[in-house]
Amino acid sequence: MTTHYTDADLRAEAVRQHREHAANLDHALGAIADKWIGKTIGTSNRYWDLLDWQARETAREALYNLLAYATDLSEWAIAMGADALQPSSHAITLIGGDAPRARIHLAFDPDMPQDARRALTALIGEAVQDALADNT
Incomplete structure (x- = not known):
């Protein structure tokens, strides 16, 4: 069977998709609240979804900013995983x-x-x- 791609091709595509997924923050912003349901805040026994609306909104915006300004480590992450x-x-x-x-x-x-x-x-x-x- 002929292979039509190299390991480097696979890694490059994985990096592209990883970046694309990380860059889709508009979708992530809406999903943040869904991912908090039933999840504790750090190591406390308080829950994200039980915060009042204002506290949740403030935390959601802060989390969004952390994600938006996070450095793109896609290439490093893919190479690390491949190794x-x-x-x-x-x-x-x-x-x-x-x-x-x-x-x-x-x-x-x-x-x-x-x-x-x-x-x-x-x-x-x-x-x-x-x-x-x-x-x-």
């Missing part, structure tokens, strides 16, 4: 003044132990700090 890597909650943030100037997010093989992930993240952070100190 079977899992995103880590560990991140390295470089602060300049009172605001983040750069952030490095990492993804790891699912079999990598947590202590190895933490150690690698710390080593990368130290290397970045050292490099920045050498250039100032």
